[in-house]
Structures are given as C-alpha cells and as structure tokens.
Amino acid sequence: xxxxxxxxxxxxxxxxxxxxxxxxxxxxxxxxxxxxxxxxxxxxxxxxxxxxxxxxxxxxxxxxxxxxxxxxxxxxxxxxxxxxxxxxxxxxxxxxxxxxxxxxxxxxxxxxxxxxxxxxxxxxxxxxxxxxxxxxxxxxxxxxxxxxxxxxxxxxxxxxxxxxxxxxxxxxxxxxxxxxxxxxxxxxxxxxxxxxxxxxxxxxxxxxxxxxxxxxxxxxxxxxxxxxxxxxxxxxxxxxxxxxxxxxxxxxxxxxxxxxxxxxxxxxxxxxxxxx
Amino acid sequence: xxxxxxxxxxxxxxxxxxxxxxxxxxxxxxxxxxxxxxxxxxxxxxxxxxxxxxxxxxxxxxxxxxxxxxxxxxxxxxxxxxxxxxxxxxxxxxxxxxxxxxxxxxxxxxxxxxxxxxxxxxxxxxxxxxxxxxxxxxxxxxxxxxxxxxxxxxxxxxxxxxxxxxxxxxxxxxxxxxxxxxxxxxxxxxxxxxxxxxxxxxxxxxxxxxxxxxxxxxxxxxxxxxxxxxxxxxxxxxxxxxxxxxxxxxxxxxxxxxxxxxxxxxxxxxxxxxxxxxxxxxxxxxxxxxxxxxxxxxxxxxxxxxxxxxxxxxxxxxxxxxxxxxxxxxxxxxxxxxxxxxxxxxxxxxxxxxxxxxxxxxxxxx
Numbered sequence: 240x241x242x243x244x245x246x247x248x249x250x251x252x253x254x255x256x257x258x259x260x261x262x263x264x265x266x267x268x269x270x271x272x273x274x275x276x277x278x279x280x281x282x283x284x285x286x287x288x289x290x291x292x293x294x295x296x297x298x299x300x301x302x303x304x305x306x307x308x309x310x311x312x313x314x315x316x317x318x319x320x321x322x323x324x325x326x327x328x329x330x331x332x333x334x335x336x337x338x339x340x341x342x343x344x345x346x347x348x349x350x351x352x353x354x355x356x357x358x359x360x361x362x363x364x365x366x367x368x369x370x371x372x373x374x375x376x377x378x379x380x381x382x383x384x385x386x387x388x389x390x391x392x393x394x395x396x397x398x399x400x401x402x403x404x405x406x407x408x409x410x411x412x413x414x415x416x417x418x419x420x421x422x423x424x425x426x427x428x429x430x431x432x433x434x435x436x437x438x439x440x441x442x443x444x445x446x447x448x449x450x451x452x453x454x455x456x457x458x459x460x461x462x463x464x465x466x467x468x469x470x471x472x473x474x475x476x477x478x479x480x481x482x483x484x485x486x487x488x489x490x491x492x493x494x495x496x497x498x499x500x501x502x503x504x505x506x507x508x509x510x511x512x513x514x515x
Numbered sequence: 516x517x518x519x520x521x522x523x524x525x526x527x528x529x530x531x532x533x534x535x536x537x538x539x540x541x542x543x544x545x546x547x548x549x550x551x552x553x554x555x556x557x558x559x560x561x562x563x564x565x566x567x568x569x570x571x572x573x574x575x576x577x578x579x580x581x582x583x584x585x586x587x588x589x590x591x592x593x594x595x596x597x598x599x600x601x602x603x604x605x606x607x608x609x610x611x612x613x614x615x616x617x618x619x620x621x622x623x624x625x626x627x628x629x630x631x632x633x634x635x636x637x638x639x640x641x642x643x644x645x646x647x648x649x650x651x652x653x654x655x656x657x658x659x660x661x662x663x664x665x666x667x668x669x670x671x672x673x674x675x676x677x678x679x680x681x682x683x684x685x686x687x688x689x690x691x692x693x694x695x696x697x698x699x700x701x702x703x704x705x706x707x708x709x710x711x712x713x714x715x716x717x718x719x720x721x722x723x724x725x726x727x728x729x730x731x732x733x734x735x736x737x738x739x740x741x742x743x744x745x746x747x748x749x750x751x752x753x754x755x756x757x758x759x760x761x762x763x764x765x766x767x768x769x770x771x772x773x774x775x776x777x778x779x780x781x782x783x784x785x786x787x788x789x790x791x792x793x794x795x796x797x798x799x800x801x802x803x804x805x806x807x808x809x810x811x812x813x814x815x816x817x818x819x820x821x822x823x824x825x826x827x828x829x830x831x832x833x834x835x836x837x838x839x840x841x842x843x844x845x846x847x848x849x850x851x852x853x854x855x856x857x858x859x860x861x862x863x864x865x866x867x868x869x870x871x872x873x874x875x876x877x878x879x880x881x
Contacts, residue, residue, distance in 0.1 A: 277777060295780045307774040311796045320792065324782045374782075 258421035261431030300376030580613030625846035684752030700768025763805025767798030
C-alpha cells in the first residue's frame with residue numbers, strides 16, 4: 240500500500256529554524272498540514288511541547304502557499320481578524336497598535352486600507368506573514384511561501400523574513416523547493432525523498448553565522464559546499480526514482496501534416512471590415 | 516469631468532451613451548460617430564421598425580376583420596345591410612368597430628385615458644379626505660378606525676399595489692430561503708436528506724401555491740380588517756420564487772474556497788463568526804444571483820397570482836379588462852403589458868446596481 244509519508248522522525252528545538260527541501264509531490268504540504276493540525280496522521284503522533292496536537296489553532300501560525308487572504312477585507316482587517324481571535328482581551332487601542340506594528344514590520348504602511356486584489360504578489364505574501372506573526376504563535380509554519388513569486392522579489396522577501404524572524408527568534412519550519420533559500424534562511428536542512436512513501440533524508444546542519452548577507456553569501460565557501468552536497472543528494476535521489484520504474488509505453492503512430500498538402504473544405508474569406 | 520460622467524453613466528446602466536458624450540467633447544470624431552450610430556441610433560431605429568411592423572400588422576388585422584363583418588352582414592341580411600355596416604365602420608362608431616389587435620395610436624390613446632382616469636380618482640380621493648377629516652378625528656378619539664375611500668382603484672394605484680406585493684413577496688422569499696440555504700450548505704447530511712423536498716416543490720405552479728396558501732390563510736386569519744388578498748398574494752409570490760435563492764445559497768455556501776475554510780480553522784473562529792465573516796462574504800455573489808432570479812420570477816408569477824387572488828393590482832386589471840370586452844380594453848391590456856415589462860426591466864436594473872455597489876472584485880482572489 241502506498242503512503243504519502245513514511246517513517247518521519249522530526250524533532251525541532253525551540254528557537255530553531257528548520258527548512259525542508261524537496262521535489263514537488265514529495266508530501267511537503269501534507270507534512271505541514273500534520274503539524275498545523277489540518278490533517279491527522281494514520282500512525283504516530285505529532286507533539287507540541289510534549290502535548291499531542293488535536294487540531295488547528297493560532298498557536299501554530301501558518302503562512303499558506305497561496306496566501307489565503309480574505310479578498311473582501313482590507314490588509315488591516317485581515318490582520319485584525321487574527322488579532323481579534325488571539326488577543327480578545329486587549330482593548331481596541333491595544334489591538335490597533337498591535338496590528339499597525341506588524342504592518343510596519345513588513346513595510347506595508349502605504350497599503351493598510353487596500354484589498355488583496357489591489358496588491359502585488361509580494362505584498363500579499365507579506366500580509367500573510369504579518370498575519371501569521373501577529374497571532375504571536377509558538378511555531379511559525381511556512382508552506383512554500385515564496386514559490387509563487389518571481390525570483391527577484393524572492394530575494395528581498397527572504398531577507399525580510401529573516402530580519403523579522405531574528406527579532407523574536409521563534410521556532411520556524413520552512414518548506415521550500417529552493418535549496419539556496421533553505422540554506423540562507425535555516426539552521427538545519429532536511430531533504431525529503433520524493434514520494435510515494437516519502438521519508439526524510441539525512442539532515443544537513445548549517446553552520447553559517449547570522450546575520451547572513453544574501454548577496455555576499457554566494458562567495459562563502461561553506462555555503463557553496465553545503466549547496467553542492469545537498470543538490471548532489473537531491474539529484475541522486477531524483478535520478479534513482481526515475482530509474483525505479485521500467486515500464487515501457489507504446490506510443491501512437493503520428494505523422495506530421497506537411498505544408499502544401501491538399502485540404503478539403505472551403506477557403507476562408509479575408510477579413511472584411513464589419514459594419515454591423 | 517467627462518470621464519466622471521461616463522463612469523456614472525456606465526454605473527447606472529446607460530453605458531450606450533458613452534460615444535455620444537465623447538463626440539460632444541470633440542474626441543476622435545470618426546470612431547465615435549460610428550459608435551454613436553451603432554449604440555444609440557440603430558437601437559432607436561429598431562424601435563421605430565418594431566412600431567411600423569406593429570402598425571402594419573394591426574391595420575392588416577383590422578381590415579381583415581372589417582371585411583369579415585361586412586361579408587357576414589351580406590350573407591345574413593343582404594347587400595343593403597352590408598353597405599350600412601361598411602359606412603358604420605368607416606365612420607368610426609364604437610358599436611361596430613372590429614375587435615382585434617390595437618394599433619400603436621390606439622394604445623397611446625388608451626394610455627392617456629388611463630392617466631386621466633387616475634387624475635380624476637386622485638382628485639376624488641382628496642375631496643373625500645377633506646370631507647371626512649372631522650369625522651375621522653372624532654372616530655379616532657373614540658378609538659374606532661377611520662373611514663377610508665372605498666371607490667375603484669385607478670391604474671396607477673394598481674401598479675403601486677403590484678410593486679408593494681412583489682417587494683413583500685421578495686423579502687419573504689429572501690428571509691426564508693437564505694437562512695435555510697446557509698444551514699443546508701453547511702451540512703451535507705441535511706442537504707441530502709432534504710433534497711427531495713426542494714426538488715418536488717420547486718416546479719410547482721404558482722396557481723397551486725395560491726390555492727394552498729388560500730386554504731391555510733383562510734382558516735388562520737379571522738380579523739376582517741386585514742387585507743386578506745394582499746396577504747395571500749405576497750405569501751404565494753414568496754413561496755413560488757424562493758427556490759432559486761435557496762438552491763443558489765446552499766450551493767454557494769457548500770463551495771466556499773477551501774483556503775478560506777483553512778484560514779477560519781487556523782484562527783479557530785466560532786460558528787457565528789465563521790458564517791458571518793468568512794462563509795457569507797465568500798458566497799455572496801452566488802446568493803445575489805439567486806436573489807436576482809427570485810425577483811424576476813416573483814414579478815412574473817405576480818400577475819397570475821393577483822389575477823386569481825383578486826388583489827387590486829396589475830393582474831386583476833388585465834383580467835377585468837379582458838372580461839369587460841369594451842372597445843378600448845385591448846388597448847388597455849397592451850398598455851398593461853408594456854408597463855409590466857418596463858417595471859420588470861427596471862427591477863432587474865435595480866438589482867444590478869445594488870450588486871455593483873456591494874460586490875468586491877473577484878477577478879483575482881488572493
């Protein structure tokens with residue numbers, strides 16, 4: 240029987256930033272859904288501070304892959320929705336200050352009263368991060384937060400997320416398909432072998448000192464070594480997965496239609512100006 | 516200034532006047548001239564064409580009917596009587612006019628007659644009010660209800676009654692269908708268990724609903740002061756038209772994007788907040804579509820229901836004119852037809868306007 244994830248033994252220390260790298264379809268989103276409580280494991284348990292997780296909750300803040308902002312609410316209202324839930328005993332002023340603090344943290348002061356449809360992709364993701372952080376969660380879970388963005392925005396947002404994280408040093412789990420991103424942001428990288436029956440590969444500890452400069456880090460020899468090691472491992476695993484299947488497919492016989500062949504049917508008239 | 520005008524025009528639904536406004540502002544004359552022709556002049560042209568067609572058709576029918584009458588006289592009573600009949604018809608005397616599809620001029624004449632009739636009746640009502648103001652004050656002091664005008668309602672009054680009934684029915688339909696739709700959308704078990712009820716009652720004809728409601732209201736309401744026909748009408752209209760909203764609401768609620776449900780789960784919203792803050796706004800477009808269909812269906816079934824419930828509205832007006840068979844009855848019925856169509860069109864536009872005001876841009880969901 241095929242399982243999505245098998246034999247996952249993951250332990251995350253408090254204050255640690257762990258990155259999980261893997262191919263698409265290797266069960267990364269399933270793993271994060273197990274941790275944030277939206278799915279339940281068939282076997283085994285998920286523990287937060289020794290207590291098993293029963294369901295989703297604001298103590299595990301999630302940054303979704305497709306942002307999941309409510310499109311009929313403005314940026315301020317989206318974050319206020321989260322703050323209202325978690326800090327229901329605060330006064331209105333306090334809540335307002337709290338929301339504004341996080342909007343400021345992600346540099347979106349100029350867009351406080353805009354709706355998500357009026358924002359760019361990078362801005363929407365920043366709102367999503369601000370919402371997750373405003374809940375003051377124990378663990379910050381990020382499910383491929385930057386994969387829907389272009390490569391140029393990704394770099395600047397990576398820096399921002401690291402900056403924000405380093406203020407509170409929350410426990411964070413990042414799912415990504417970009418090895419560079421994982422190395423830049425995390426303390427530990429765990430690759431996931433591709434599914435089905437995906438398991439975790441050997442973990443790589445990242446000894447690069449913080450704060451890490453995104454541009455200068457490319458010249459760091461340790462960075463290059465880590466990058467090579469992880470990529471080699473992933474490519475090897477990917478290649479072996481391809482070799483595993485030895486089915487042969489019978490392809491249909493197709494002949495191309497060469498230009499100049501005689502066609503049946505009427506020749507189309509040229510486009511005339513339409514008056515009606 | 517010009518852009519703002521164009522934007523307002525588009526918003527209220529008169530977007531076809533945009534080329535004309537641009538033309539008056541002197542912008543790109545060639546293109547805007549052709550556009551004005553396409554969007555304004557041609558539709559007016561088509562209306563004139565329709566009127567010409569109607570005039571031609573009605574005069575053809577008139578002549579055929581006249582010939583038939585003359586021939587009938589000829590076969591019944593001989594040539595002399597036929598000649599008399601011909602003169603009678605030509606002279607325009609009311610007693611021997613052919614009774615067929617009226618021409619546009621006749622319809623217009625009937626429309627003016629109805630307006631005059633309305634003014635006359637309003638005048639009568641005002642006189643009545645001024646005459647009974649003292650008596651009613653005394654009755655009020657004693658605790659009795661005031662004497663009201665009980666004369667024949669005019670055409671415009673009947674339009675008013677129809678509009679009141681349709682809005683009352685629409686509100687009833689919305690109040691019943693939306694909560695039930697939300698409950699059914701949220702729970703798949705309820706949905707499958709009550710689906711049969713919806714499927715069976717949805718295609719039931721308005722006439723049958725009217726009889727059902729009549730049976731129930733007749734036994735329940737015994738107070739003679741209440742206007743029973745109005746109550747029966749609006750309840751029937753509501754019950755007939757609520758099914759569209761019900762089905763659309765339940766579908767909208769059950770197909771809310773999974774992402775939003777995940778957000779609400781992670782934030783641990785309680786059930787009330789979940790419904791009002793996440794599910795309802797997300798399913799609002801579908802609910803509104805259901806409401807629009809409900810309003811147009813309500814207006815359509817209203818005429819039939821009013822006819823049968825004897826409520827003093829457009830439906831009973833049409834029926835009475837038909838029964839009357841007076842000379843200008845057909846013309847009055849055609850006036851009523853245009854009024855019904857026109858009001859239906861305006862109601863639809865009103866809903867569109869409200870929808871534009873309230874909806875958010877769903878084009879790109881974030």
